[in-house]
Amino acid sequence: MYLNSIFTNPERLERLLDIAQSSFLPLLEGAIQYTIPLTLISFTIGLILATLTALARISTVKFFQIIARIYVSIIRGTPLLVQLSILFYGLPTVGITLEPFTAAILGFSLNVGAYASEVIRAAILSIPKGQWEAANTIGMSYSQALKRIILPQASRVSIPPLSNTFISLVKDTSLASFILVTEMFRRAQEIAAFNYEFLLLYSQAGLLYWIFCFLLSLVQGRLENRFDRYVSKA
Amino acid sequence: MIAINNLHKSFGDLEVLKGIDLNVEKGQAVVVIGPSGSGKTTFLRCLNILETPTAGTVAIDGHMADFSKSLPKKQIMEFRKQSAMVFQHYNLFPHMTALENVMEGPVTVQKIDRAEARAKAEELLTKVGLKEKMNEYPFQLSGGQQQRVGIARALALEPKVMLFDEPTSALDPELVGEVLQVMKELALEGMTMVVVTHEMRFAKGVADEVLFMDAGRIIERGTPQQIFDHPKEERTKQFLNLIQNADTI
Numbered sequence: 001m002y003l004n005s006i007f008t009n010p011e012r013l014e015r016l017l018d019i020a021q022s023s024f025l026p027l028l029e030g031a032i033q034y035t036i037p038l039t040l041i042s043f044t045i046g047l048i049l050a051t052l053t054a055l056a057r058i059s060t061v062k063f064f065q066i067i068a069r070i071y072v073s074i075i076r077g078t079p080l081l082v083q084l085s086i087l088f089y090g091l092p093t094v095g096i097t098l099e100p101f102t103a104a105i106l107g108f109s110l111n112v113g114a115y116a117s118e119v120i121r122a123a124i125l126s127i128p129k130g131q132w133e134a135a136n137t138i139g140m141s142y143s144q145a146l147k148r149i150i151l152p153q154a155s156r157v158s159i160p161p162l163s164n165t166f167i168s169l170v171k172d173t174s175l176a177s178f179i180l181v182t183e184m185f186r187r188a189q190e191i192a193a194f195n196y197e198f199l200l201l202y203s204q205a206g207l208l209y210w211i212f213c214f215l216l217s218l219v220q221g222r223l224e225n226r227f228d229r230y231v232s233k234a
Numbered sequence: 235m236i237a238i239n240n241l242h243k244s245f246g247d248l249e250v251l252k253g254i255d256l257n258v259e260k261g262q263a264v265v266v267i268g269p270s271g272s273g274k275t276t277f278l279r280c281l282n283i284l285e286t287p288t289a290g291t292v293a294i295d296g297h298m299a300d301f302s303k304s305l306p307k308k309q310i311m312e313f314r315k316q317s318a319m320v321f322q323h324y325n326l327f328p329h330m331t332a333l334e335n336v337m338e339g340p341v342t343v344q345k346i347d348r349a350e351a352r353a354k355a356e357e358l359l360t361k362v363g364l365k366e367k368m369n370e371y372p373f374q375l376s377g378g379q380q381q382r383v384g385i386a387r388a389l390a391l392e393p394k395v396m397l398f399d400e401p402t403s404a405l406d407p408e409l410v411g412e413v414l415q416v417m418k419e420l421a422l423e424g425m426t427m428v429v430v431t432h433e434m435r436f437a438k439g440v441a442d443e444v445l446f447m448d449a450g451r452i453i454e455r456g457t458p459q460q461i462f463d464h465p466k467e468e469r470t471k472q473f474l475n476l477i478q479n480a481d482t483i
């Protein structure tokens with residue numbers, strides 16, 4: 001048995017520690033080179049996309065509403081792995097070839113855009129109508145009211161659900177391994193394929209994901225505190 | 235200053251304003267009274283185009299809006315600048331301090347230099363008695379203080395006309411006076427204002443004219459003495475009885 005062998009065989013334990021140590025840097029490198037940039041870039045593009053989609057959903061123009069609905073429905077109704085496969089393996093058959101990293105950015109951004117748009121839409125709708133009216137009465141245009149009055153308040157409401165989206169995204173980037181992006185999980189796969197220590201390497205990768213997500217939840221707490229400075233603590 | 239001609243407003247099948255005509259001279263304070271649902275709020279909101287009237291014309295200080303045609307956005311924005319609204323529930327921006335609330339219009343809309351806008355906002359807040367509270371967020375202020383910030387915010391844009399929709403009706407009784415005092419000073423300085431309120435003392439002391447509105451029409455108008463002490467219309471009498479009785483219960 002695996003556990004048994006660790007405790008009865010000191011050489012085996014030593015080998016495992018060696019491997020853990022030597023694979024730590026490659027894993028971290030995968031994270032720094034791909035996992036983290038993939039997350040940050042996709043989340044940024046995704047949020048812009050999400051805001052535009054949310055605005056389209058609440059606009060009075062039927063055409064925008066319909067486009068936004070279809071987009072959200074398609075993305076939410078199909079598996080991420082299928083979307084990535086279409087972008088990377090499917091598109092080349094119609095002459096569009098994407099780099100693995102580009103395909104991944106595109107796929108994750110589209111995903112964040114769809115999921116976060118619902119969060120942002122709900123947050124915008126939760127701001128009382130009186131705020132729009134107050135903005136109008138001091139002469140603001142729609143875009144000024146949105147930028148100065150509505151979105152700053154909506155962001156406060158959306159921090160917890162958007163943090164969820166962000167943390168899911170960190171973990172979802174492991175799916176990019178499937179389209180040949182050598183992010184953290186793919187590094188773990190590659191190393192394990194070489195030395196057969198699957199349990200060790202996958203656990204190590206898992207631990208790193210967990211640490212990232214834990215750090216993020218700390219950031220979330222700080223952000224919430226910052227935004228809460230203008231609401232009554234009562 | 236304000237010339238309103240045959241103003242109509244419907245929400246779907248519900249006709250709320252059934253042809254309002256009114257002229258307000260520069261520097262006049264007009265108080266509007268009337269039963270709940272008679273259309274007072276809607277009337278004020280139409281003057282600031284927070285609701286778009288269905289028909290009629292309104293001219294404020296020479297800026298004319300004809301609502302029988304659909305107006306371009308630009309013209310609506312320009313027209314809106316002539317007046318500013320003070321809301322029943324204040325509607326302050328909760329994420330901005332009192333000072334930032336007042337500066338917001340001048341800075342974002344009028345593109346006035348921040349330092350200049352700040353000086354002006356400080357002056358206005360001092361005027362409404364909130365010099366000490368400038369850097370507080372709305373949640374840290376009492377209702378009366380919030381409403382005074384609301385008034386300062388509206389004044390910051392130097393509107394020709396101030397519109398007040400029951401500015402004291404959400405306030406605890408002991409806070410009503412401080413807000414009415416600010417409004418009274420404004421009136422004395424010659425601000426043209428249209429005020430929906432049931433504060434009789436304010437109406438008697440400050441108003442040049444009182445309008446009684448019922449079911450979307452102006453039923454009776456006159457000086458405060460005429461309306462409160464010698465109402466002619468039966469409905470005006472009934473209404474005044476109702477609010478006076480409520481006061482004595």
Ligand SMILES: Nc1ncnc2c1ncn2[C@@H]1O[C@H](COP(=O)(O)OP(=O)(O)OP(=O)(O)O)[C@@H](O)[C@H]1O
Nearest residue numbers: 245248250268269270271272273274275276277400
């Ligand atoms: N946005 C709206 N959509 C549909 N109906 C509305 C809308 N706003 C107001 N109404 C209706 O118009 C009528 C007049 O409302 P309004 O708020 O102007 O009355 P009011 O005189 O201000 O009453 P109160 O003294 O209670 O404030 C009411 O019957 C109300 O239900």
Ligand SMILES: [Mg+2]
Nearest residue numbers: 274275276400
């Ligand atoms: Mg009302």
